[in-house]
Amino acid sequence: MSQLKYCQGPRCHTYDTKDRKRGPKDNKRNETRRRSSFYYLDGNACSMQCMYDWFNVYGSRALDHFGRTTQPKVLTQDNAWRVRRSYNWDDRQQDTFYVYNYLTQERRPITEQQYDNDLAVTTDGRLAI
Numbered sequence: 001m002s003q004l005k006y007c008q009g010p011r012c013h014t015y016d017t018k019d020r021k022r023g024p025k026d027n028k029r030n031e032t033r034r035r036s037s038f039y040y041l042d043g044n045a046c047s048m049q050c051m052y053d054w055f056n057v058y059g060s061r062a063l064d065h066f067g068r069t070t071q072p073k074v075l076t077q078d079n080a081w082r083v084r085r086s087y088n089w090d091d092r093q094q095d096t097f098y099v100y101n102y103l104t105q106e107r108r109p110i111t112e113q114q115y116d117n118d119l120a121v122t123t124d125g126r127l128a129i
């Protein structure tokens, strides 16, 4: 069983919904939502609104902390590779695997093992085989 965690939206408790209400009749209050998992903000916010609230308060600081993009990133033939799977719906054993270059449209076959283990292309799109 996974542990409960709180929504990280800084204004979560200000949204007036039934499930946020706590306390006795004479001392009602709204609390931040608590769940075992969330769908937004990579599993840290209960709603799109809470995700945007988080970004509005902390987003710029996060960018400064992790480093802003100060130069254009460039896609060239060298880093335009992605792994792909071509499904054979009649016989899954016949699926084919290949690397594909978005700029040149070149295809090169790879093995299923290279596909499964992310061995053919680096995370920045370069051929690793």
Ligand SMILES: [Zn+2]
Pocket: 007, 008, 009, 012, 033, 045, 046, 047, 050
């Ligand atoms: Zn929330």
